[in-house]
Amino acid sequence: MLAALAVFVLVFGLLWSPASAQLPRAGSGPPALEAQFQLLEARDRQFPRTVRDIPAWQDRQTPVQKVRFTGGRYWLVAEVRNPSADTAWVFNPHGSLIEQVNVRVYRPGQAVQTFRTGYRAEHPYMLHYGVDLTLRPGERTWVVAQIRSPYFASQPDFSFVPQDRYRQQVNLDNLLTLGAFGALLALTFYNLFIFAGTRNRSFFYYAAYTLTYCVAWAFTFHVPADVFGFYDLRWHYVGFFLLPVLNTLFYLHFLKLDQRLPLLGRLSRVNLWLPLALLPSCFLLLPFAHILATGVISLWLVLALVCGVASWRQGFYPARFFVFGLLALMVPATLILPANVGLIPDPVRNSELLTLLGGTLDGILLAFALADQIRLLVRDNVSHIVQLRRALHLAGTDTLTGLHNRHAFEQAVSTLDERPFLLVLMDLDGLKTVNDSLGHAQGDELLRSFARLLRDMENEHITAYRLGGDEFALIAPPEEEAALVSRLRVAEKELRSGGFPTSGLSVGVAQAGGDRAAGQVFEEADQRMYRHKHAKKADKGSSDLR
Structure with missing residues (x-):
């Protein structure tokens, strides 16, 4: 995020160039023209015929300080002298959409040159209105331009730029513009x-918002006109009226405002509802559409920022990226929106591009916000899974011995119907005697001691269970039978030598295989265990575990 902000600041520095109709005089640094500009309201719609007619023609026009945002027809007269050795220059109308710019260049004793540029004209520089001029060193020239537009998005600016420097500016601007559209x-x-994949509406509203932002600014940069020949100005602000709608749908769902705030x-x-109510102005009141769009966008940004900050303060931390994104959008917006209604002049050379880049950074930070939300959801899901696993473990664990319980045993057996396995059932003899003579605490210790011996036998193929009371079981591969019987004999001796001389084991073993059901195997092992118990009672010391 810090890297993205650093890039934004760098771009701002590259675009910073206070726009002015009066250029500096020649001196150190890049070559500059001496130029005097005058803006006139067009009463006379005909160009002067010759350079000698210009003074009288100017007297018939009405000087003005600025254009009306609701459109109109104006003249720009520039008296230019080139004190530098540079002859290749560009006359650059910029800072606002201008539907038509007709340019004529007057030189004493020479034929008048005619150029056309603007929104509806072919212009030699992609996404820019500049036209090439040749101005010889020391030559005094008059440039008269007729500008006409149904509205002006902000006060247009006019400048003369050395051709090589202008090409560098155009290349940088276009690279940043196309990169922003691509992002x-x-x-x-x-x-x-x-x-x-998720059906999470936040992602849909976010995608609709970024697509609309891209389309809206594509109209601003004349991409549909230059690429597809689509020149209908009524569609230029439709996207800007939809931006507050789509972004609000996004943050209402993303911030869960209806529940939280x-x-x-x-x-x-x-x-x-306000942007949708004013959207028809694009078609019915085109000269006022950009002013109305400026109002609804300003209201949206303020409300969205308040909602984001409030959600962040309430503890919803993904909202911080939403707030940072809004700030990335509001920084250039505070430059371009007041200029859109004439409160301030454009403070940068290409405020439209700066705002496009701010919106692109906003889109990236909104992606961070969604990613952070996903991170929190994943963390919560992992926590729930851990809790579920812990609950399942507890549900399948005998609390006294730590072995698997009867529920886990039944689940394990139900999955072994189709596979051969060895079932060992055990009855811990002498538990009642210990409970009656030494107390239940010692009886519990006997159970835990035997459980520890069974746990020592467990591995990835052998599992021990306490079925209840003094009954235990082992599930193992069939080939482990001999080894387990031998180890159980040793376990019985360890119990007797470990403080429980009256204890012992009754064991029954059965193997599952073929089409034998698990219930049949359990019944067989259980019968063998009780036969072993009765045999031990009839013949003390018998160790025939089968």
Whole structure:
């Protein structure tokens, strides 16, 4: 995240260039023209015929300080002298959408040159309005431009830039612009893919938001016009009216405002109905659409930031990335939105690009927010799984001995119906005598001592169980029979020498195989165990475990 912010600051520095209609005089640094600009409201719609007609023609126009945002027709007159040795220059109208820019260049004793640029004209520089001019050193030239547009998104700026420097600016701008569009599209399709797998609506609203952001700014940078020949200005602000709607749907669901902060959830719904109510202005009141869009976007950003900060303070930590993303969007927005309504001039050379990059950073940070939410969900799920496993373990564990209990035994046997296995049933003799003579605490110790001996026999193929009371069992591969019988004899001796001289074992062994059911195997082992118990009573010291 810090790296992304550092990149944003670097780009801001590259784009920082206070726009002004009056360029600095020639001096140290890059070559500069001496230029005097005048903006006129177009009463006379005809260009002056010759350079000598310009003064009288200017007197017939009305000087103005700025254009009206609701559109109109204006003249720009620039008296230019080139004090440098550089002859290749670019006349650069920028800072706002301008539907038509007709340019004529007047030189004493020479024919008038004519150029066209603007939204509806072919322009030599991709996504830019600049036109090439040749200005000889020391030559005084008049550039007269007629600008016309149904609306101006902000005050347009005009400058003369050396051609090589302008090409570098265009290349950098286009690289950043196309990179931002690529990042937004990648985020869109990635999150649509995540939504298809999870059905989490946050991912769908996020994908719809980033796609709409990409499309809205593609119109601003004239991509549909330059690439597809689609010039309908009525569609330019549709995406900007939809951005508050889609982002609000996203954060209502992502922040769970209706559950966590219901008041803010209700207030945020103004971001749903107000933009949709004003969206028809794109088609019915086009000159006012950008002003209305500026208002609803400003309201959305403020409400969204309040909701994000409140959710973060309440302890929902993924909201911090949502807040950082909004700040990344609001920093350039605080530059471009006031300029959109004439409160301040554009403070940077390409405020549209800066805002596009801020929105792209916002999209990346929203992806971080979703990833952080997934991390928390995964952590919670892992915690639930651990708790479930612990509960399942406890459900299948005998609390006194730590061995598996009868429930676990029955589950294990039910999975062995189709496979051969060895079942060893054991009855711990002498437990009642110990309980009656020494107390139940010693009886419990006898059970735990025997359980420890059985645990020593366990491995990945052999499992021990306490079935209840003084009954135990072993499940093992058939080939382990002889070894287990031998070890049980040793275990019986260890119990007697370990403080329980009256204890002993009654054992029954049976093997499952073929089509024999587990119940039949259990019955056979149980009968053998009781035969062994009765045999021991009839003949003290018998060790025939079968």
